[in-house]
Amino acid sequence: MIKTLSQQPKGLWILCGVEIWERFSYYGMRALLILYLTSEFWGMSDTQAYLTYGSYVAFVYMTPLIGGYISDTFLGHTTSVKYGCIFIMIGHILLSTQQSFFWGLAFVVVGTGFFKSSMATNIGRNYNNSNDHLRDSGYTLFYMAVNLGSGLALIAVPLIAKYFSWHAGFATAAFGMGLGLLVLFIGEIKKIIPKDHILVSKKTHIITIISALIAVCIFQYLIFHAKNTANVLYIMTIIVFIYLIYKTIKGGKEYTIPILAVLKVSIIVMFFWILFEQTATSVLLFTERFVNLNIFGFSISAANTHVFNSLFIIILAPFFAIIWGKWNISIFRKMGAGLIITGLAMGAFAISANLAIKGFSPSLLWIVLGYMLITMGELCCSPTGLAAISKVAPADIVALLFGVWGIKSSLSNYFASYIATFTDVGDIKDTSSIIQAKAYYHLFFNLTITAIIIGLIILIISKQLKRLYNI
Structure with missing residues (x-):
């Protein structure tokens, strides 16, 4: 077992480190969200809090579908993960005040779209014909990293919020994502992570940032008006079903x-x-x-x-x-x-x-x-x-x-x-x-x-x- 671990590519350990801290930040914030919204500090009704939470999580699961296409076509997977880390960290920082709270959720949604769509792909890029026999165990280690990050967050972040403040809890989540970004930069500087297959131009970076900020504005509106989320989900479901019917007829x-x-x-x-x-x-x-x-x-x-x-x-x-x-x-x-x-x-x-x-x-x-x-x-x-x-x-x-x-x-x-x-x-x-x-x-x-x-x-x-x- 020790031999198998030592044979794993170094890039795997870097990416596992990034994943641990991204999951730490996500699950730490997620654990607090409903309790925070219904607390005296915010004072939402249960219904408002539930729908806000549901809208946020629904979009968190939806955006990687779009993010995957963007990373495959325009950005490359490592660059996409980097964007994801930055947007998620900004989002957690913005969660600390009522005025910027919904903007914070929107930044996390967009950041997750960049991040989640590319992490599993990045793991696979560390393997080739010479070490493909290590691939399955590599993904197992990656899954362990997911559970380690979430487990640490679910113990630490709620206790920090309970014994210090809500803001301290959200700040801890932001700090976790910052550590993930630092680990990613170390991997890039030391050239441990495989290079992206796409060379991203300055123009592409500018278009990506502008498009992502527009998406943040859209998701901020949708999460703030959480009852509209159902309509968005219905439209996306209908589009997918129409395409599935088309593929069925054709195939x-x-x-x-x-x-x-x-x-x-x-x-x-x-x-x-x-x-x-x-x-x-x-x-x-x-x-x-x-x-x-x-x-x-x-x-x-x-x-x-x-x-x-x-x-x-x-x-x-x-x-x-x-x-x-x-x-x-x-x-x-x-x-x-x-x-x-x-x-x-x-x-x-x-x-x-x-x-x-x-x-x-x-x-x-x-x-x-x-x-x-x-x-x-x-x-x-x-x-x-x-x-x-x-x-x-x-x-x-x-x-x-x-x-x-x-x-x-x-x-x-x-x-x-x-x-x-x-x-x-x-x-x-x-x-x-x-x-x-x-x-x-x-x-x-x-x-x-x-x-x-x-x-x-x-x-x-x-x-x-x-x-x-x-x-």
């Missing part, structure tokens, strides 16, 4: 079956993420307002609970990998089981809310149990969905179908936030409010029943689906 049966398979998988996984994203919206505010957050004599922030997902992924992923390797379980069966398990997770949150209705302060263990179950659901649904696309997609439309996956992420995050608005009961935010606790209970209970029913239906028809799509 015939060779394209029809893969496209239908990917659409069905995407819809199932979209529903999973609608459930999962409650942990960043309704479950988060429920935890903040009702749950006893003292553990071993130490008080944590509600935002710290996000780290349970990262911890359970690290603990459970190897076991799931063994199970999938031992038993030949179809993708649709995995997803059906995943939705049922996720339904049980929502059930744990519902039990916790029911305890709050009865006047108890629910134990943090209910939230931990919910996170463990929802992480198991994630391991059943998300990786298998990506595997399905890579398995069935014809080579010339792989990128397009992964684009469908990206739009699925945008839609699911926005719809999750919209569904969370059903827990808004106006100005009643006191943790002793039975009305507020009932609102959380009804949402969690309804999602529990819905997820289990849909999961059972998928399990029942999984044989037919496997026969039809061969996945």
Whole structure:
């Protein structure tokens, strides 16, 4: 193992360093967002906060689709990552005041478009015929960097915000992105990172900066007027569907079956993420307002609970990998089981809310149990969905179908936030409010029943689906 690590190209370690700090900045800020918007400092209603969050995250998942085309065609991948780091860092700095807050979110959205579209590609550019046998382990190390960065952020940033200030929390996220940019510059100066395939002219840089700033203005408006986000997502979805229909007609049966398979998988996984994203919206505010957050004599922030997902992924992923390797379980069966398990997770949150209705302060263990179950659901649904696309997609439309996956992420995050608005009961935010606790209970209970029913239906028809799509 040590030999394999030492054989990895130096560029991999530089890019992993950049990714750690980009994920640190993103997840650190994301963990604070809902709590910050509903705090006395900002004073948004729950509905406004949910929709603002949903709009922001939806665009974060959408912009890499455009950013990928720009980096492939005009900028090159390293230059694109550099732009992404700079815009993200500026965004986190602007988050520190109410006046510039929405501008900060817009800068992060545009920066993520530059960054995310090119990082995985940059990893691949470190490998050639002589070291291609190290590629898979390289991507595994890259995935570990993602989890390391997010895990560190979910522990540190919420505690800094809790014990110092919101601004200190956002500043920490900005500092993290600054470190990522510094690591990238070191890699460039020492010529460790492979050179871009495109020589970017001064004119291209100017056009890119102007275009990116225009995009910032557009996203600032859309996030500020979050209800408009749904219309943008609908338009993009319609455009993609029209193009998919065109490819189906042109390609015939060779394209029809893969496209239908990917659409069905995407819809199932979209529903999973609608459930999962409650942990960043309704479950988060429920935890903040009702749950006893003292553990071993130490008080944590509600935002710290996000780290349970990262911890359970690290603990459970190897076991799931063994199970999938031992038993030949179809993708649709995995997803059906995943939705049922996720339904049980929502059930744990519902039990916790029911305890709050009865006047108890629910134990943090209910939230931990919910996170463990929802992480198991994630391991059943998300990786298998990506595997399905890579398995069935014809080579010339792989990128397009992964684009469908990206739009699925945008839609699911926005719809999750919209569904969370059903827990808004106006100005009643006191943790002793039975009305507020009932609102959380009804949402969690309804999602529990819905997820289990849909999961059972998928399990029942999984044989037919496997026969039809061969996945």
